[in-house]
Amino acid sequence: VHLVQSGGGLVWPGGSLRLSCATSGFTFTNAWLSWVRQAPGKGLEWVGRIKIKTDGATTDYAAPVKGRFTISRDASKNTLYLQMNSLKTEDTAVYYCATDGYPKLFDYWGQGTLVTVSS
Amino acid sequence: DIVMTQTPLSLSVTPGQPASISCKSGQSLLHSDGMTYLYWYLQKPGQSPQLLIYEVSSRFYGVSDRFSGSGSGTDFTLQIGRVGAEDVGIYYCMQGIDLPLTFGQGTRLDIK
Numbered sequence: 152v153h154l155v156q157s158g159g160g161l162v163w164p165g166g167s168l169r170l171s172c173a174t175s176g177f178t179f180t181n182a183w184l185s186w187v188r189q190a191p192g193k194g195l196e197w198v199g200r201i202k203i204k205t206d207g208a209t210t211d212y213a214a215p216v217k218g219r220f221t222i223s224r225d226a227s228k229n230t231l232y233l234q235m236n237s238l239k240t241e242d243t244a245v246y247y248c249a250t251d252g253y254p255k256l257f258d259y260w261g262q263g264t265l266v267t268v269s270s
Numbered sequence: 271d272i273v274m275t276q277t278p279l280s281l282s283v284t285p286g287q288p289a290s291i292s293c294k295s296g297q298s299l300l301h302s303d304g305m306t307y308l309y310w311y312l313q314k315p316g317q318s319p320q321l322l323i324y325e326v327s328s329r330f331y332g333v334s335d336r337f338s339g340s341g342s343g344t345d346f347t348l349q350i351g352r353v354g355a356e357d358v359g360i361y362y363c364m365q366g367i368d369l370p371l372t373f374g375q376g377t378r379l380d381i382k
Contacts, residue, residue, distance in 0.1 A: 195362055255321060256307075261318065
C-alpha cells in the first residue's frame with residue numbers, strides 16, 4: 152500500500168490550494184479515505200473523510216474546515232483530493248492522507264505535505 | 271466532541287523496562303454493535319503516524335507483541351513491554367465511535 156502526496160506550499164490568507172494523494176496497492180473503490188493534519192509542534196487533528204460509492208460517497212468534515220474544504224476522489228486515477236479555500240493562518244499544518252474504514256481506521260498514511268498560510 | 275485525555279504527557283524509560291500510557295474518553299466508546307472503537311498510533315520522529323492497535327486490543331500487521339492494549343468503556347491503557355530505542359516517539363489514542371474523530375494530546379516517550 153502506498154499513498155504519495157503532493158500539492159503543498161505557501162499561500163496567502165484567503166487563498167486556495169489543492170492537495171493530492173495518489174494511491175496504489177489496494178482497491179481504491181473499496182476504501183474510505185481521510186485527511187488528518189498536524190499544526191507545527193501540535194498533535195493530530197482529523198480534517199474530514201470520504202466514503203466509497205456504495206456508501207453514497209458521502210463526506211464529513213471537522214467543524215473548523217466545514218464549508219471551506221472539500222474532499223473528493225477520482226477512481227480513474229486512484230487519487231484523493233483536498234481542495235482548501237478561504238485559507239486561514241490557523242490552517243498551517245502538515246496534512247496527511249490516510250486509508251480509513253472500520254475496523255482499522257487510518258491503517259496506512261501518506262508521507263505528509265506542509266501547507267503554510269502566511270502573508 | 272469526545273475529549274480524549276492521555277496521561278502522562280511525557281515518559282522517560284530505561285531500556286528494557288516496561289511503559290504504560292493511559293487514555294480516558296469523555297464518553298463510552300462501546301458501540302451498540304458490541305465493538306469498542308479505541309485506537310493507538312505511534313508517530314516516530316520525522317515520520318507519519320502508524321497504526322499500532324485497533325479496537326482496544328488488536329495489534330495491526332507487523333506490530334511487535336511487546337505492544338498490548340486493554341480497557342473498556344472510557345478507560346484504556348497501552349502497555350509496552352521491554353522498551354527499546356525503536357519505540358521512541360509520540361503515542362496518540364483516538365476514538366472512532368463518533369464524528370469528529372478525536373485524538374488524545376499525545377504522550378512523548380524517550381529513552382533514559
